[in-house]
Amino acid sequence: MRGRPTTFNQDQILEKAQRAFWEKGFAATSLDDLLNATGMGSGSFYNTFKGGKKELFSKALQQRRQVFQEFKTQLKTSPSPIDDIKDFFRSIATADRDTHLRGCIISNTVVEMTFLDDALEKEAVTILKEVEAMFTWAIKQAQENGTVKNKTAPELLGRYLITVWNGLNISRRMYPNTKALSDLINLQLSVIG
């Protein structure tokens, strides 16, 4: 390809933008914030992201989505997916303070975008539903091989778990400490059995 070569790495740019959006949301993160966070000038920025701020935000969401996808791929090879999911929830409790305060960028986006941008809100909802489908799959699996005795419909238990996730990501900001959260998480997981 002919022309001046790019000096910026797309994935690194997206990760830095993602971090900025994660903390302050879409509206409160200014273009200046993004240029400072990524080190780009506005020339490169609008050359790379022709759709402007919204395109960057969408790409940042999709980069975050990849992390969930990778977890899902990992689950497929696990001897006990439901236990991995339970471990994932239990590990939330021991995260550091800033991680608690940030919550989940996808849930945050649902909250912020509902009355602001239909496309971005739907994108976030879709990702949450993908995570929910992963929960449902793991529960169904565990019910079939007898690991989980609970006979409740796996779809309902999956919906329960995504709601636990959504709830924790707000409650962990009320109590950003391990002690308060671990009892809570264990109580919530006890529903699955």
Place this chain on the structure above:
Amino acid sequence: MRGRPTTFNQDQILEKAQRAFWEKGFAATSLDDLLNATGMGSGSFYNTFKGGKKELFSKALQQRRQVFQEFKTQLKTSPSPIDDIKDFFRSIATADRDTHLRGCIISNTVVEMTFLDDALEKEAVTILKEVEAMFTWAIKQAQENGTVKNKTAPELLGRYLITVWNGLNISRRMYPNTKALSDLINLQLSVIG
């Protein structure tokens, strides 16, 4: 008192501002939005709310807080407070679509303000903790008179219920319909027993 009399009613102004903030959050609700929603001119606005947009937002939060306080007062005279709380949760499922999409203005504020405004974030967290304390009180009450057999510490069950609230207010935007939510809510309430 001497001087030109006010033409605006404070409570009505706050309710209209609250509705605007509830849908779009603090940052995305412009002063123009607020002036249109309330019908005030900027002269009256800054004369009434010397602290500007932030003071108005804080007052709107406090007006919402009053609704929770009134529910609490009502609970004190109830023969079975915990059943009233369960009914409250069950009634969420039958709300209309827009009510689902709006979620809880207090939870929304925690999400938005964490890295933007310490005072407003703390204000919102405090209100959520007040609601949590109400849950805890009702559970303790019910455990003492035998209505609730579950021996789990009331503080933990209260923390559980506020997390259910936080989670529902995101999940109801994923599934803004009665059928999906009522099964979910019943499952979550089954933990209390």
Place this chain on the structure above:
DNA sequence: TTATTTTTGTATCGATTAATACAAAATAGA
């Protein structure tokens, strides 16, 4: 009526917003 006080409406402020214009820089292919 007059003086005093407060609210209201309008015009406007400087700052910040997201986004563009455009030339210089840096490469690849001819």
Place this chain on the structure above:
DNA sequence: TCTATTTTGTATTAATCGATACAAAAATAA
């Protein structure tokens, strides 16, 4: 080398942001 193509850096845009200035309007107290 020369030309075509792309990226980069800087200057600048129009629009909107939250907030203020200030005089007219409207009341009360003297």
